[in-house]
Amino acid sequence: MSNQEDKKPIAQGRASIARAHYQTVATSGNHAIVADEPADLGGTDTGMTPFGLLLSSLGTCTAITLRMYIDRKMWIVDEINIDLEIFAVPDGHCIEIAISFKGDLTAEQTERLLDIADKCPVHKLLAGNVKMESRLA
Template sequence: MTRNGVDVEAVNALTKEMRKDAMARQKTLSGLLSWNGGAHSTTIVRNFVIPADEPAVLGGTDRGASPMELVLTGLAACVAISIAYSAVEDGIEVHAIEIDVEGDLDLGGLFEIAGSGRPGFEEVRLIVRVDADAPREKIEELVNHGYRRSPVVDSLTGRVPVRVCIGREDAGAG
């Protein structure tokens, strides 16, 4: 059975398994990035190839969304998914979810220009529109619940440690 495009049986089976076995809750996500020169790179995640680049004005070749645009994309997509899943749990039929997402950043931080702010987003804004078979108060509740349960929101607003390890390929091995 599906509701709102969500395979409810698969989600329920996973949820049941995670309640029984704490190890079933743990997941490591990964990808492999290859730099293509300049600001252009390609990342492989599962079976998906995701290009990233900067616009020409920032020295890129505009062959993909910028890394910061990809962050905004991930945020909006995760909030939408969380809203849809919350609606499934509440038995609400959703017809559409649209999210306008934008973020402000000081590009001077990237280029280490004196007096600039930090290189990350200063503020991110989401405007969420949900068309569902529910009164406005319930839709507001769904949006707030979706926001609170979003792993991307938590990762951006929490203090997630980032560890960088330096590896190298041995040249001329053999």
């Protein structure tokens, strides 16, 4: 893979699971959330599934990116909603993203925001070339 000097840290996280099926505590910085599987898959349904967390990460990054742009442009937008769904398709997976705004936007502004949405860092990471390295700690 890449040289250690070439790596620039962006974020750190940890996932810890004990004996509860399949309740996992995910932490990053000073924050924690619970992930799990639904009861019909043997979990305790106490948190989002891993795929739900992935979609939430993409959705929140998209919303934050759009809010930053909207605020910089001083456009009047009271609310941004991002609805996401992941599908299994023959050649992998497909994520559908539906974006809606509550505010005073022209059609041109809305089209620009759709372009901006695809520029969120998590979107670019998921759509790009991602390498993963698993090792024993």
